[in-house]
Amino acid sequence: MAPKGPYTLCTVNTAPARAKILIGRLVEDVKEEYTITYLQNAERIEDVKxxxxxxxxxxxxxxxxxxxxxxxxxxxxxxxxxxxIKTMAIPQGLQVERGPDAVVEFLKEKWPGVVGEAK
Structure with missing residues (x-):
């Protein structure tokens, strides 16, 4: 069966390099089920719009x-x-408290529910 998508994804993160790495891991881990294209990161709330x-x-x-x-x-x-647009907030402090692996696992667990109705 072909992967679902493609879905385009943006992030809001003050550490763009870290965002790119974590999203890259998510994209790789779910590529059999979903096609995700990472577009851009905004470092400041003022840049989101x-x-x-x-x-x-x-x-x-x-x-x-x-x-x-x-x-x-x-x-x-x-x-x-x-x-x-579908949006999701990673729980505050997850990266600091449990590290990048926990963030990737959280994203993988939540992704199907987030995009369940998209496309």
């Missing part, structure tokens, strides 16, 4: 360094900018 306008991603992830309020704001901006 412009990134979403330019890229029009299917999915946007907020990294774990953001507070609940910041993640809510990022997701609100994304949803107001791109009709039908």
């Amino acid at each position: 412009a990134m979403c306008e330019k890229q029009k991603p299917d999915v946007l992830f907020c990294a774990s360094m953001w507070t609940k309020e910041e993640s809510d704001e990022i997701q609100r901006i994304a949803k107001e900018t791109v009709l039908g």
